[in-house]
Amino acid sequence: MKIQFTIRESLNDIIDQLSNSDFWASQIQYLPGKKIIKIRDLAYDLEAIAEILPKEIVIHTAWSNFTYRIFQSGGKVCCEYEGAFRGLLEQKLLPHLTPVGNLLDYEVLESSLYKSGERKTLREYARDNESQRRLREQGKVSSSAINDFSKRHSYGFASYVKEDSPSN
DSSP states (O other): OEEEEEESSOHHHHHHHHHSOSSEEEEEEEETTEEEEEEEESSSSOEEEEEEOSSEEEEEOSSSOOEEEEEEETTEEEEEEESOGGGTTOOSSOOOOOBSSOGGGSEEEEOTTSOTTOOEEHHHHHHHHHHHHHHHHHHHSOHHHHHHHHHSOOOTHHHHHHHTOOOO
């Protein structure tokens, strides 16, 4: 899945968070035209990498290698996320990224759930993704287990969608 949303933080705020944190150790390497910040979790053997370029920051997450590209566009700071739905803003090694408005109202740009060019909001995507997950699970379990499954709590943004609370 790929989604782009506007955030409240500036590029300098993000760089400062990456460089100075109580939650991880930062190792900074200077290369021609960019700075590399390796972020190592203090409690676990996890390491994310942030590339600081002149006009953008690209963060690759620790295990899954999801990508957050943070850049300025039209006077606003945007974040483009590419990765699994459940990983969106739930990474341990990630600076604060505060969406402007309700994240669920932003459009998903690319997804395996939709045809090329088909645009849906993250809210619609969450519901479609949950429906697909349930269909897959129902195919794996017996009919008696389906009733138990429907009573279980959903994960990730699916529960957030049910609450539908804005992030303002």
